[in-house]
Every structure is written in C-alpha cells, then in structure tokens.
Amino acid sequence: MTAQTMIKGFLLVLLLYFLYIVVTAVVLFYFLKEKEEDRPIKHISEYMGEKESTVDRVLLLEDGYESGLARMRMIQEAQHSIDIAYYAFGKGKSTELILGALFEAADRGVKVRILVDGISHGLRGQLSSVRYALASHENIELRYYETFKPFKPWTWHNRLHDKIITTDGKLGIIGGRNIADKYLASNPPPKNYVYDRDVLIFNAEQEKDSVIVEMKDYIHELWTHPYTSEVFADLSKRQKEKGKRVRDTLLNQYSKANQNNADFVNPAIDWSKSTTPTKKVSFIHNPIERFNKHPFVWRSLVDIAANANKSVLIQSPYIVPADAMKEYVPKNMDSKADWTILTNSVTSTPNVIAFSSYLALRDSIVETGARLYEYSKLYSLHGKSAVYDQRLSAVGSFNLDSRSAFLNTESIVIIDGEEFAAQLIGAIESKISDSTLVADNKRYIEPPEDQKKEESFFKATFLNALSKITVYWKRFV
Secondary structure, three states: OOHHHHHHHHHHHHHHHHHHHHHHHHHHHHHOOOOOOOOOOOOHHHHOOOOOOOOEEEEEEOOHHHHHHHHHHHHHHOOOEEEEEEOOEOOOHHHHHHHHHHHHHHHOOOEEEEEEEOOOOOOOHHHOOHHHHHHHOOOEEEEEEOOOOOOOHHHHHOOEOOEEEEEOOOEEEEEOOOEOHHHHOOOOOOOOOEEOOEEEEEEOOOOOOOHHHHHHHHHHHHHOOOOEEEOOOOOOHHHHHHHHHHHHHHHHHHHHHHHOOOHHHOOOOOHHHHOEEOOEEEEEEOOOOOOOOOOHHHHHHHHHHHOOOOEEEEEOOOEOOOHHHHOOOOHHHOOOOEEEEEEEOOOOOOOHHHHHHHHHHHHHHHOOOOEEEEEOOOOEEOOOEEEEOOOEEEEEOOOEOHHHHHHOEOEEEEEEOHHHHHHHHHHHHHHHOOEEEEEEOOEEOOOOHHHHOHHHHHHHHHHHHHHHHHHHHHHHO
C-alpha cells in the first residue's frame, strides 16, 4: 500500500466521521421531538407563599467578590457535607483559595462531593493536577457529568450548566457564577470579568421543608445518574504524588492567607442579619436526559410571565428566541404587563456565537413591544434573572436560548418576597442605567450599539456576517 493510498484512505475515514457527526449531532436533533415530562407545570399561584415568612431566608449576591466570600464562609462553617455541582472551574487566586478551603474542610472530616461538566470542567492546564488532589483525598469525591464520547456525538450537547453549592442542608448558593477570578475577583478585576448574579439561601434550623433539601436531592440525582462517572477509578503512584504536591501547595496558600488575615479567607458574615425573609422559595430544573429535553424551566418561566399583571423584568446575557421556544409560549401571553428586557450589546458581549444569533432575531424581540436595553459599558453581563409583578423573582443558570431550554441541565429558584424583588429590581436597573434603550412599543428608539459606536464597527461587521450563518442552527446556541 502506497503512502498516497493511505492518505486517501485516512481522508475518506475522516470525511465519513465528519458526516456521522453532522447527522447524529445536528440533523438528528431537528427530527426528534422533545420528550414529555411527568412533572406538571405549576400555576403562578403555587409559587406564592401563604405565610409571612418561611424557613428559607435569602441574600442577593450581586457583587462577585462578596459572592466569593459567601462561598468561602459556607465551606469554612461546614461540619458534615459539601455538595457542589458546577459547569466549570477557572483560573485565579479565588479558585486556589476556595480549593484550599475545600481541602481544609475535608481534612477535618467534612464529606465533599464535586460534580462538574465532563467536557467544560476547566480542570486542565494549570488545574490539571487538581484532579489528582481531589480524587486522592479520602473525604473528597470527584465526578464528571457526561464525558466526551467521540463515537456518541449526540451526547456532546448534554452539558451540565448548573451552578449550585450546598452545605449541611443549612446554606445553599445558586446562580450564574462558576468558580474563577472572572466571576469572583476583587478590584482590579481581570479583563474578561463578568457581572453575574447568585442568591444565597439560609435555612437556620436545617428544616426538612427547606428548598435547600430539594437542591441537595437534585445534586444527588445528578451524582448517581448513569451519565455521571468517576474521574479516576484508580490513581497511579505518580498521579497520587502529583496530587499530594498540589494539595499541599493549595493548603499552604490557604494557611498563609489566613495568617495574613486576607479578606477573602476571613469573611465576617452574619447569615441571620444579612438575609431577607421570604414567603416561599421554589426550586425547578430541567429533566436529566439526552437529546431534546422537555423545556421544563422555559415552560415554567413563560407560564409565570403569561400570568403577570403589572410588569415583567428580564436580564439574560444571551437572548435567542428560536422557533422551538416560541411553540411553548402560552396563547394568553399578550397580557397587560409591561415588559423590560436587558441583555448585552456588541461592545460588551464575549460570546460571538450567541450574540450573532441574537442579532439575527433581534427584530422579533422588538416586535413583542418590550422595552429592549443593551448594556455597553465595561465588562459584560452574565446574570440570569427575572422579576414578575415586583413580587416573584427567578435566579439561576438559565439563559434565554435554545441550549438552556432543550439541551443543558439548568436550575433556578423562584422567590416570593417583595423585599428581595425590590433588591433584584434595583440591581437590574443599575445596569439598565448604563445601557442604551434600543427599542420600545414595537419600534427601534435608538440605533443599536453595533450601528452607533465606531469602536464596535469591525466587531459588529463580523457579528452581523456571522448572524447570517448562526440563524440556521440557533437550536444549538
């Protein structure tokens, strides 16, 4: 067999594999309908509490650094268990100190479970040896959700996008932040910093009817699911040694920070005083399945919005209203509520694929009559939240796009409480004050930022060109 024949054979195999990917990871998803879901969609009244206050108190974590402090305090206070389900870990000092705190907690007997996405987990490069350190500790378990399977391309879309941490059934955080400096750093933040949002839930008496129990049960369901696997069934001697070196380094960094009274490892937080009472907190999540999931979170959110009487306020970093999502919008959506939507602009967005799809569909958003704002200041928006009738608030990992609706695992909490809703409205409006009103009442008010700013010209030109392509595969954005 000649070299030329071998090359032709290799190229043929590569072509066939490419076609196999196109069919099973793209075409197939257009023909498979979403699976039905056993859980009924709740009416808006079921998210509202009858009591003045419940066992769950909440704290809006708007500032990234304060959100990191809250996580650190949770870990330091943990006595029995720490359960983590995150999309990814990233680089940075905050990551190293949080990992150091986790090792310290495990050393004193706390059982730690860490579940991360099997493809986007971030434990590579500088953090690659962290896997060995975590997996080799007797009180820490590390698992991946849906690892990369080269001959099962349809699994590539089944990503774990949740961001949840719970400790002892007493404290929980859910929202949009992963663990990295780009989410948690103090001033000066890195160039890729994002403005994100989490909510902390405090169950002082560790009551069993707390929403934290539901969050913990959901993590356990993910943890024990067939799609989830151990990272290392058995570590080699070399891997254990590398893990020990990394663990010692991280523990040493954490110890030195403590000795130096560094703010990040010495947070002073009084959960009772800093949190706000609620009438009810509900937890909802997408089904755990491959292919096109039933859009449980999306259906729940649009049903609440359809029953809103006064106002609907939404913030999402990406808004891609694909046709498949519109099919689940209730017919009574034309309510009397005033709608306001905030998202990124050309100047602020770091996600060119998602934003180009938004550009292709922006006219359809304008046609709804909502006030549409685009944030264009320094850094970008990554928070995902909504407020209905200045009473019900939604905070979680869900983006307004098809990937969150049909493909990813996603989870959010619905909070009933006027005080928290007012805080969330204030946080969103502070970003609106730094944004451009692009459209209102079914018409454009100001030329969008991609048309206005000279410094955005080349980026806008590229994104607009890309939007002509991404509009055809918006189901995967």
